[in-house]
Amino acid sequence: MDQKALRNLVESISKTIKSFKKGEVECLIILFHNLAERADMRLDNVGLNRNTFLMVLHSLFGITDDKLMNRVFFAFDKDSDNYINVHEWVKGLSVFLLRGTFxxxxxxxxxxxxxxxxxxxxxxxxxxxxxxxxxxxxxxxxxxxxxxxxxxxxxxxxxxxxxxxxxxxxxxxxxxxxxxxxxxxxxxxxxxxxxxx
Structure with a gap:
């Protein structure tokens, strides 16, 4: 993984999402990248498909209701392209992980x-x-x-x-x-x- 690209992406995302520290944003980007399993692509063009995202909801957060997991996917997928990009991932998690405002x-x-x-x-x-x-x-x-x-x-x-x-x-x-x-x-x-x- 290109460290300069990672630093630039952390800086870019940290400007718009204030609820995570830069180190946390970096951690979430690395987790996202590992989940996407596309090491040969640029970080900002990688996306999590619905199945991968649902697996994350189930394995990391214990959510088992299929309908609810699908609705969470759509709430994350702001551009409605059926993929969660890295910006949507970090922004969604900022609220999802209870860091967002009420x-x-x-x-x-x-x-x-x-x-x-x-x-x-x-x-x-x-x-x-x-x-x-x-x-x-x-x-x-x-x-x-x-x-x-x-x-x-x-x-x-x-x-x-x-x-x-x-x-x-x-x-x-x-x-x-x-x-x-x-x-x-x-x-x-x-x-x-x-x-x-």
């Missing part, structure tokens, strides 16, 4: 939870989908659906201030500021583990 964590979790990507709100159907995925299966599918429907209604009562069956970011933000435990109501998308170099 507002950054709010925005990140909201991006993970709203599945339609472009509509800007979490719908009743998306809430059902996310909550259904996170529940352990009781004796029957019908009982599971009923339990999930009940949780959806409780969630909407807590978070849907205008009672339209949708949770826009403003409602999500207000509800979470009133009760911080609601930040991960649809699944734990912010890990407790820290990456060690």
């Amino acid at each position: 507002e950054e964590k709010l925005k990140f979790c909201f991006e993970v939870y709203y599945l339609n990507g472009n509509d800007g709100y979490i719908s009743r159907e998306e809430i059902f989908d996310m909550l259904g995925n996170s529940l352990h299966q009781p004796s029957s599918e019908k009982e599971t659906d009923e339990a999930v429907k009940e949780l959806v209604e409780i969630t909407l009562r807590k978070m849907d201030y205008d009672t339209d069956g949708k949770i826009p970011f403003a409602d999500f933000e207000k509800a979470v500021k009133e009760e911080r435990l609601l930040l991960e109501v649809f699944g734990q998308c912010l890990p407790e583990a820290k990456v060690q170099c």
Whole structure:
């Protein structure tokens, strides 16, 4: 690995991401490079595909919910090219590893939870989908659906201030500021583990 290219990349990323020290940024770049397993490419052109990224979420952070892992991938992949580049990696981890501000964590979790990507709100159907995925299966599918429907209604009562069956970011933000435990109501998308170099 070219040390000059690495130093330049650390400097460039450190200018925009203040939540990591330069040594931590370097560590994350090296980890990224090792995960990408493309030593012959320039560092700034390497990308993690979805499968590699999902493996990282599972092995380093213990996340096992496939739907949630896919949503975290899309929240990291800001340019929507189906690869996580080194800038997206470090920026995403700055929030993901709990270094971000509360507002950054709010925005990140909201991006993970709203599945339609472009509509800007979490719908009743998306809430059902996310909550259904996170529940352990009781004796029957019908009982599971009923339990999930009940949780959806409780969630909407807590978070849907205008009672339209949708949770826009403003409602999500207000509800979470009133009760911080609601930040991960649809699944734990912010890990407790820290990456060690």
